[in-house]
Amino acid sequence: MKRICVIGHHAPSSGDFSLNDLAGGAGRMDVLCRCVSSALFLSHGIRRDVEVYLILLGPPRPPVTLRFSGEEIRSLNPDERSTASLIRKALSLPRGDVFRESTPGLAVRRGGLAELLADHPFAVLHENGTDLRKAGSLPENVLLSDHLNFTADEEEIVSGCPAFSVGPLSLHANAAISLLLNEHDRRSAGWT
């Protein structure tokens, strides 16, 4: 299982955002939707061995964590709007401390980065990390930030995590995810 987590610093933690303003009023929910798509979609299929976690830190009741399970997801399409629509449904549910499914393969709970790191170890994808292509073994679980840098508090929480870089330029999070998964694909297939 590979796990990919993206922190949405302004993404709303309730479902009352407009699907027509994902990049504005919805706190750059578009960035997160593209990450879900890049992490889970192959050209004609789903990456069943991937889970995506979105940590939403926007108002009104953060933090919230969404979990998309590649193994179980249904009704997911690659476009931003339909992914955001699934997220909106998930955020309209009452939520507790354990994951509760809203639609098949999508679950939601209270809590954020600290809770997720208590469940699983993560590496960080970051410009200053080790080149992924040179890593002896690739990280299974990786954490990225949205269009903003990690906050000082987040930096402290992840300070002990190994860091990897996908290339010499700073890229959008969904591009970094595509690059990570391609490196996994190549190694699995024996493409050196």
Next chain:
Amino acid sequence: MKRICVIGHHAPSSGDFSLNDLAGGAGRMDVLCRCVSSALFLSHGIRRDVEVYLILLGPPRPPVTLRFSGEEIRSLNPDERSTASLIRKALSLPRGDVFRESTPGLAVRRGGLAELLADHPFAVLHENGTDLRKAGSLPENVLLSDHLNFTADEEEIVSGCPAFSVGPLSLHANAAISLLLNEHDRRSAGWT
């Protein structure tokens, strides 16, 4: 200059499509918008040395070619909806055989693949091509298809073009673009 061209087999050639249904009634315009974003955006900037061409083959008056110039583009945001909105404006203009600018950095003309290949040589990104990482020199200009395969007619037109592959699995076009540009970035920066 790098040029990236994506063929949209059902993407409409007029501007009267709904921004609320890019993945449906708008003929998978979402796929093309993600390609524009992946080709032109860095984390906090634009790839000024990239041009993106979208060839639209859907009704009512195909083929049409759009050209996004990284050097000159303005008002472009990474989300699908705002990119589609610029496309809609471009498609509402009368068009001729030469590119005409609709908004800064976005131009439109009649014509499709044959006309573009008459202007510039292109390579094809395709599952069966040579591994990009092993290419002695990387292609500057690449052609991809949207969610559909090239048609028989297109296959014939590109049969003489060199073909390159980004990895062992078939991926969405925008992911393939990210992988190509990362390989360029790495070579330019001396990351071997």
